[in-house]
Amino acid sequence: MDLKDYQEKSLARLADFLRAARSEGVAEAFDAHAHPDAKTMLVPEYRNLRNKDGQELPSLRNVPYVAIRIPTGGGKTLMGAHFIRCAADNWLERDRPLVVWLVPSRTIKQQTLDAFKNRRHPYRQELDAAFGGQVSVLDGDDIEQLTQQELATRTCIVIATLAAARVENIDIRDFYAHKEALEPHFIALPKDAPLPDLELTEDGKGPRFSFANLLRLHRPLVITDEAHNATSDLSGVVYERLAPSAIIELTATPDMSTSNVLVRVSASQLFAEQMIKLPVMLEEHLDGWHVALRHALLRRQELEEIARKETDYIRPILLIQAEHKGGEATVETIYNYLTGEDGERISSEWVKIATGDQRELDGIDLFAEDCPVRIIITMEALKEGWDCSFAYVLCSVSGTKSATAIEQLLGRVLRMPYARMRTHPALNKAYAHVVSPYFGAKAVEFTDHLESMGFSRLEAAQNLPTQPPLIPDDGEHPALRVEMLRLTATKKPDLANVPAGDLRNITIKPAEEAGKFVVEVKGAIQPESVKAIAKAFTGKAKEQVQTSLEQHNERATLRQTPAQKGVRFEVPQLSIKFGERIVPVENDLLMEDGFWNPADTAGKLDSLSFNTRAQTWEIDLGEKTVTMSMVHEPETDYLFGLAGDWEESDLLIWLENKVVQNDVRQETMIEWIAQALAPLKRKGYSLGQLVRGRFIIARRLLQLLADAKLQRGNQAHKSLFSLDSIVVDPGVVFRFSDLAYPMRSPCPAPLEWSKHYYAVPGDLPYRRRDGQLAEEYRCATAIDRNPDVEVWVRNLAHPTQFRFPTATGSTYPDFIAKLKDGRIFVIEYKGDDRYTHPKNVAKRAVGELWAKKNPNGLYLMPRERDDEGRDIDQQIAHAILGN
Structure with missing residues (x-):
């Protein structure tokens, strides 16, 4: 299954972090490779895991502990399956790792088990591809079935x-129980080998045979x-009891006070990759649940008529969140209204109930x-465990205050069918119809829900516009309404x-309830x-009110952007002519077709040496020497006789599998690997030593291949400047999307960007570490205020963005501006x-x-000051005016 760009980059960032952690330390690697914080655009300090008293847990100090933040609909579980191979290669250095996959509930556990055990499911297919089909998936309740042979x-x-693991008294959890079935794992332990601290039996004579x-x-x-469910005073201690080699958390909303967020994926990235539907068109109904439901039914019907014009089969589904028993619009009430003679008279085959008691979707x-x-x-959708990207419309008639329930249901309607943009724009959006006490009440609430699902505040506000009603009324048109917030203090x-x-803009009046006040904010x-109003509240209510304001x-100040x-x-592209055909230049168009031989340009492993006493490999990179410690595989210490014997041919095939290149034949690659290993063999390293250090050797081989490819790219790239066929044709243009x-x-600066193509510039650092x-x-503000600039974009x-070809692939200039005279200004x-630096010269x-x-x-390419002493504004003005 091909990964999306954000998934590939997330995987690469995790790999870079884990490799750096091996040689430089975990905290240092995090500082070098973590995405910056969304508010400060700076990388926060790495946090070690702590106990409930706030004290560091020494045993986990050197254990990588990072969070991957991916919004709802971004495929967190699929990414997790890929992360297993990534961690095995770059940190664990194990061919067959043991993985504990923690989930927040038994329902999700069963869903995950079903997916991982199903060999046709994408999650399992990724695992089988990564580990040659040698994968065992076990329920945490059935650990007695885990054998030594499987572990090896x-x-x-x-x-x-x-x-299962979060409990203070370990004697009351099956996870820690003494199990005779696990005895074979312990009786074969070597008596003279150093063993980790193990929980002992009651008599203290030996280790407890526990998982x-x-x-x-x-x-x-x-x-x-779903790691946001893991936050508690016991979480750090639980992780310590699991004795992990590494901890990777997957969540849309990490606890920013304790988590180390290595990767941040945004809702905007998911939409650009066609993973989710946006925006969520919100319609608030002040006249009760019958009106909300009627509008939602009409919206679904309209979408089904549109969907018939699509080439793919799509049947839009309406998801209704009913009230619990005792409420006005219960499951039974809504079902009877939809199917009864006095209601909508909809066929009962069209309507299904999915609750804890009624599971009518089972088997469908x-x-x-x-x-x-x-x-x-x-x-509450999570309890029912269903998922379908055909869900387009959410109708919430429930007065429930459960944010989790709404977010789970809203997450269902966000997923895009087939992860591909539809031809008709209406099918690229999601729809929400809600019962509201007054206009604007649910707008802020749903903005909060989107934030909880991993959207930034700006993304949440932008992607929750009010939709015009399908049934016209005599009231004020939503587009003319002013955003309003009502609070009770x-x-x-x-x-x-x-x-x-x-x-x-602020009105305060007595509430119906004595001693309380209604605060209305318009615009x-x-x-x-904001601070003055928030002061009237205390505790958590104060924080919630400030967030709501x-x-x-954010919603009230949204401007209509040029994109909207x-x-x-459009930007004309650097292109190459092939006869009558003109296409944008990509680096591979300049390379010779066919396979290449690494032996022609790639080096050998003569810069690699092994320190027997320290059990480390040292890699001479010219400017510095990198030390890599070998990780001992469990099989070596505890599973003698089960791991098998290695021949030299096994090592060559294993290495070829780790460094495989699509443009190098397998036999050619194996021959080069053998040549690259020759200097190590001449130094006297045994096959056993090479096998033990095979992961480090594989990483060094990949670096040699990357250096060789760079050489080839540089040679090909030089031709770019001498070919007469290189042109910029006004008919071959790149166009910035007006949607994605x-x-x-978003840039966290408190500035109104008057000329930016989108609402705010993205991924733009605001302040440095020194403030x-x-x-x-x-530079961005200089562009925005320049009088000759009509519109610009970060x-x-x-x-999906504008790029130039380079020897290693592509470079993406920082800013593109369209001037008022029609010229295009590219700024890096x-x-x-x-x-x-040579890269920037290129x-x-x-x-x-x-x-x-x-x-x-x-x-x-402006600088702080150019050779003439001009500042950034002056350099930009000089380039535009040409004097």
């Missing part, structure tokens, strides 16, 4: 709930799915073309010191006013310390080539 020869994945002790022997990889394939189901009534806010202009207000402000207006933003902008996070304004940010390092900012050369070939193009 297969990748074993144990699916367990957090509750917890088995984990201590094998130091598993721990993956925690919702994707089948002969499936009649179009409406599903539920209360037990204390009257003091507005004495708020800006005078805000007083007309955006200043931060001082900030979300309200449909303004076309795949930023990881000073970041140089790229100052160009992102993403395949570089600080003085990086301006003369980038500058290709940018200037593009400008030379394009009569309407300008290119500039």
Whole structure:
């Protein structure tokens, strides 16, 4: 299964971090490779795991502990399956790792087990591909079935709930229980080998035959799915008891006070990759659940008529969240209304109930073309365990305050069918119809839900527009309404010191309940006013009110961007002519076709040496020597006779599998690997030593191959500047999407960007570690205020963005501006310390080539000060005016 760009990059970032952690230390690797915090655009300090008293757990100090933040709909579990191979190769150095996969509930455990055991499921297919089909998946309740043979020869994945291990008294959990079936794992332990601390039996004469002790022997990889459910005073201690080699948490909303967020994927990236539907068109209904349900039914019907025009089969489904028993709109009430004579008279075959008691979806394939189901009534989707990307419309008639329930249901309607953008725009959106006490009440609430699902505040506000009603009424049109927020306070806010202009936007009046006040806020207000209103609340309510006011402000200040207006933003591309055909230049077009031989340009392993005493490999990289410690596989210490014997041919095949290249034949690669190993054999290293260090050798071989490919790329790239067939043709253009902008996070600066193509620039650092304004940010503001600029965009390092070819692939210039006279201005900012670096010299050369070939193009690589002493604004103005 091909991975999306954000998934590939997440996997690569984890691999880079784990490799660096081996040689530089975990905290140092995190600082070098973690995505910056969304608010500060700085990498936070790495946090070691602690106990409930806030004390560090020494045993986990050198254990990588990172979180991968992926919003709902981004495929966290699929990514987790890929992370197992990544960690095995780059940190664990095991061919057959033991994995403990933790989930928050028994329902999710069963779903995960079913998926991982099904050989046709994408999760299991990835695991089988990664480990040659040698995979065993076990229920945490059936650990007695785990044998020594499996641990030695297969990748074993144990699916367990957090509750199974999270308990202070270990004697009351099966996870820690003495089990005779596990005795073979312990009786064969070598008497003279150093063993980890194990829980002892009551008589203290030997180790307890428990699964917890088995984990201590094998130091598993721990993956925690939906990790936001793992936060508790006991979580650090639980991880310690699992004796992990590494901990990877998967979540949409990590606990930012304790988690080490290595990777941040945004909702914008998911939308750009066509994983989710956006925006969520929200319609609030003030006239009760009958009206909300009627509108939702009409919306679903409209979508089904549109879907018939698509080439793929799509049957839009309406998901209804009913009230619990005792409420007005219960499951039974809604079902009777939909199917009864006095209601909508919908066929009962169309309507299914999915609750804890009524599981009418069991055994039904919702994707089948002969499936009649179009409406599903539920209360809390997670308990029912179903999932279907055909869900398009959510109708919530429930007054429940359970944020989790709404977020789970909303997450169901966000998933895009077939992960592919549809031809008709209406099918690229999700729809929510909700019962609301007044206009705007649910808008802020649903904005909060989207934030909890991993959206940034800006993404949540942008992607929750109010939709016009399908049934016209005599009321004010939603597009003309002013955003309003209503709060109830037990204390009257003091507005004495708020800006005078805000007083007309804030109304305070007594509530119906004695001693309380209703605070109404219309439109955006200043931060001082936000603080003044929040002061009337205490504790958690104060934090919630401040968040609600900030979300309200975000919605109220949204401007209609050039992208939303449909303004076309096109950039002519550097292209190559093949006869009458003109195509954008990609580096592979300049390379010779066919296979190549690494022996022609790749080096050998003569820079690799082994320190027997320290059990480390040392790699001479010219500028520095990198030391890599070998990781001892469990088989070596505890499973004698089960791992098998290695021949030299086995090592060559194993290495070829790790460094395989699509443009190198297998036999050619194996021959080169043998040549690369020759210097180590001449130094006297035994086959056993090479086998023990095979993961480090594989990483070094990959580096040699990368260096050789760079050489080949440089040679091919030189031809770019001499070929007459290189052109910039106005008919071959790149167009920025007016829908998708795949930023990881919006620029956190409190600035209104008047000319940016999208609402705010993405992935733009605001301040440096020393608190000073970041140089790229100052360059962006200089572009935004330049009078000759009509519109500009922060160009992102993403395949969907504008790029130039380089020797190693592509470079993505920082900024693209369209001037008022129609010219296109490409700007790549570089600080003085990086301006003369060979990579940036090469980038500058290709940018200037593009400008030379394009009569309407300008290119500039500005610095803090250029050779003439001009600042950034002056350099930009000089390039535009040409004097």
